[in-house]
Amino acid sequence: MAELVRNIALEAAAVVREFPVKGKKVPFTAVDTVSLRLYEGESLALVGESGSGKTTLSRMMLGLLPPTRGDVQVFGRDISTYSRLDLARIVQPVFQDPYASLNPRKRLLDVIAMPLKASSSPSKDEVRSRVEALLRQVDLPVSFAERFPHELSGGQRQRVAIARALINRPRVLVCDEPTSALDVSVQAQIIELLKTLRAELGLSYLIVTHNIGVVSELSDRVAVMYHGKIVEEGAVDAVLSSPTNDYTRQLLSAVLPVDPDLARPAIAAAIPLL
Ligand SMILES: Nc1ncnc2c1ncn2[C@@H]1O[C@H](COP(=O)(O)OP(=O)(O)OP(=O)(O)O)[C@@H](O)[C@H]1O
Numbered sequence: 001m002a003e004l005v006r007n008i009a010l011e012a013a014a015v016v017r018e019f020p021v022k023g024k025k026v027p028f029t030a031v032d033t034v035s036l037r038l039y040e041g042e043s044l045a046l047v048g049e050s051g052s053g054k055t056t057l058s059r060m061m062l063g064l065l066p067p068t069r070g071d072v073q074v075f076g077r078d079i080s081t082y083s084r085l086d087l088a089r090i091v092q093p094v095f096q097d098p099y100a101s102l103n104p105r106k107r108l109l110d111v112i113a114m115p116l117k118a119s120s121s122p123s124k125d126e127v128r129s130r131v132e133a134l135l136r137q138v139d140l141p142v143s144f145a146e147r148f149p150h151e152l153s154g155g156q157r158q159r160v161a162i163a164r165a166l167i168n169r170p171r172v173l174v175c176d177e178p179t180s181a182l183d184v185s186v187q188a189q190i191i192e193l194l195k196t197l198r199a200e201l202g203l204s205y206l207i208v209t210h211n212i213g214v215v216s217e218l219s220d221r222v223a224v225m226y227h228g229k230i231v232e233e234g235a236v237d238a239v240l241s242s243p244t245n246d247y248t249r250q251l252l253s254a255v256l257p258v259d260p261d262l263a264r265p266a267i268a269a270a271i272p273l274l
């Protein structure tokens, strides 16, 4: 029988990230020898308490922060060998606070088109038709192209940030708490949007989250970080219903019902993981 070969979209191999500490000779190790794979087409959630190293790891996997030791590969090639533009066509970030990442002085047409203009010389018509297609894809009215970021709600702004991340047709999104800055009622809508986009575009997701809804609704696998290390990793159903690690159990016991049949709460988006 032919073996199923899955491409590895992102891979961290024994990655370490240290930060210098003022007045001390020994640096602080924020990410401690982590190896992690994101397979093409899958959605992997990265969870863990505040300060456990999730953002630091995801920044290294985006090429925004170099590892102190170890390496990161993107589709089998060392991340440091990609040009910024080539990398941006493959992996795009979506951050927690959409307002901070959108230029307040530009209309959404230009905000969303910015990565497209940076990587090619599209005509005005091309820009407009691509931006309008993306607005439709993220369920915003096409007329929003003329608006400014402050004229939008938080959820609408996150939709714009997602549209902008998609304009160069990347294969991977690395999302750092994409729902944390949003009202509870809006969180579920953004989860639903990310779910639809993944199905439509065949995207792979690495999602840092404190939101059990993101884990249960949007992810295939989950990796649990604690003090810079991955302490548990597995299929979402398995980890949520019978975690093997003490820390994972503690993390989940605060938010999940004991009955494993209820481990996928229906309105999970409303329940914060931490
Ligand atoms: N640039 C930096 N300089 C020094 N220390 C840093 C730097 N960035 C992160 N750290 C430290 O590394 C550790 C991990 O931080 P990180 O932001 O990765 O955590 P996190 O898991 O994303 O937390 P949160 O859930 O609160 O976002 C923290 O102790 C943090 O203070």
Ligand SMILES: [Mg+2]
Binding pocket: 054, 055, 056, 176
């Ligand atoms: Mg973080």
